[in-house]
Amino acid sequence: MLGRFATFLLAISVGTFLVLAPTSSVEAARQKYKYTGNKGCKCHLSPGVWEGDEWKQIDHSKSFKRLETPEEQKDPKCLKCHATGYGGKFKNPKLTYLKNVTCEACHGPGQGYVDVKNKLAKAVKNYPELKKKYKLKEKAKKAFNELAEKDPMMGRKVQYDAGLIVAGINNPSGKIRDQCLECHWEDPDDPDKCPKCDKDEDGKPIFMDYDKYVKKDDHRDVDAIDAVIKKMSSGDKAKWKGYIERDPFLSTKIKPEAKKKKKKKAK
Numbered sequence: 001m002l003g004r005f006a007t008f009l010l011a012i013s014v015g016t017f018l019v020l021a022p023t024s025s026v027e028a029a030r031q032k033y034k035y036t037g038n039k040g041c042k043c044h045l046s047p048g049v050w051e052g053d054e055w056k057q058i059d060h061s062k063s064f065k066r067l068e069t070p071e072e073q074k075d076p077k078c079l080k081c082h083a084t085g086y087g088g089k090f091k092n093p094k095l096t097y098l099k100n101v102t103c104e105a106c107h108g109p110g111q112g113y114v115d116v117k118n119k120l121a122k123a124v125k126n127y128p129e130l131k132k133k134y135k136l137k138e139k140a141k142k143a144f145n146e147l148a149e150k151d152p153m154m155g156r157k158v159q160y161d162a163g164l165i166v167a168g169i170n171n172p173s174g175k176i177r178d179q180c181l182e183c184h185w186e187d188p189d190d191p192d193k194c195p196k197c198d199k200d201e202d203g204k205p206i207f208m209d210y211d212k213y214v215k216k217d218d219h220r221d222v223d224a225i226d227a228v229i230k231k232m233s234s235g236d237k238a239k240w241k242g243y244i245e246r247d248p249f250l251s252t253k254i255k256p257e258a259k260k261k262k263k264k265k266a267k
């Protein structure tokens with residue numbers, strides 16, 4: 001159920017929330033923010049955390065190994081899909097790409113998460129008791145966790161408005177599928193496909209079957225927000241439109257493994 005503060009916020013902001021926050025293009029985010037590398041995502045990559053565990057299992061985490069010769073490892077064409085951030089800016093100025101398809105390939109450059117913190121600091125101002133407790137921006141993460149617990153919809157709004165948390169959100173369409181299509185292809189005859197993998201084991205042209213592919217690597221787990229959405233009244237659903245189901249995929253079932261992982265973490 002939504003708390004008192006949430007109800008208050010809903011009341012004052014209905015009009016604004018009906019409109020989707022405009023999404024910038026992937027290219028715009030790339031030019032604006034720097035890639036930090038997986039070190040910047042280290043909490044998500046610690047053992048037992050579902051998103052990191054699933055990522056380590058699938059070949060995105062090993063995709064750079066496919067480039068076997070020094071020529072391939074310098075070829076912009078190969079790097080565009082087998083590495084992350086090629087053509088973008090990096091926290092370490094010596095880098096021109098990150099090896100493998102890393103977190104930032106789908107979730108956007110890590111530096112952009114500063115925006116999450118700034119917007120969070122603003123959102124927290126609406127909660128007197130949080131504001132008192134978390135005066136400093138540096139405490140943003142703790143403040144966010146508490147905000148997400150007290151008022152999960154507000155937490156999600158802050159994430160979505162920051163524009164980088166949800167995979168695919170940097171695309172003009174805001175759809176996860178378009179993020180995948182930066183490197184994958186749905187038409188076996190697409191001219192922009194991998195020159196090395198145009199046949200599968202049976203000699204048939206290979207292509208992305210989106211529903212199957214995305215199930216392999218969505219790493220969603222059950223958050224406080226999922227419980228809130230389940231119990232929402234239809235009125236609240238309308239008010240938070242765009243923050244609940246930006247992409248229809250986000251309303252699909254969460255994997256049983258993810259639920260198990262969550263339980264383990266809670267112990």
Ligand code: HEC
Binds near residue numbers: 066077081184195206
């Ligand atoms: C448009 C994006 C794209 C480009 C460009 C690209 N790759 Fe790939 N590559 C992929 C994807 C995606 C896969 C996995 C395909 C799948 O499993 O659906 C892949 C798979 C591979 C594989 C494994 C093949 C297999 O089936 O075992 C090799 C090797 C490879 N790429 C090398 C290269 C090299 C070398 C280059 C540069 C000449 C390159 N790729 C350019 C996206 C790309």
Ligand code: HEC
Binds near residue numbers: 104165217220
């Ligand atoms: C191939 C693209 C891709 C890569 C690479 C990727 N993610 Fe995701 N991630 C997704 C998709 C798709 C979702 C589900 C939609 C959403 O909630 O954003 C998701 C969801 C998440 C979520 C939210 C989970 C939830 O319960 O809603 C977190 C946190 C996350 N990813 C972290 C990471 C981290 C950390 C890495 C690197 C270890 C990573 N992701 C790598 C595509 C990706």
Ligand code: HEC
Binds near residue numbers: 083
């Ligand atoms: C930055 C480019 C890039 C993006 C974006 C990307 N992929 Fe990939 N993907 C690859 C490459 C390259 C491979 C091949 C890795 C290998 O075989 O070494 C691959 C392989 C895969 C595989 C096979 C891996 C396995 O272990 O079975 C799946 C499934 C997959 N991608 C799903 C997705 C989905 C779903 C999305 C969107 C949410 C996505 N990818 C986004 C580049 C990308």
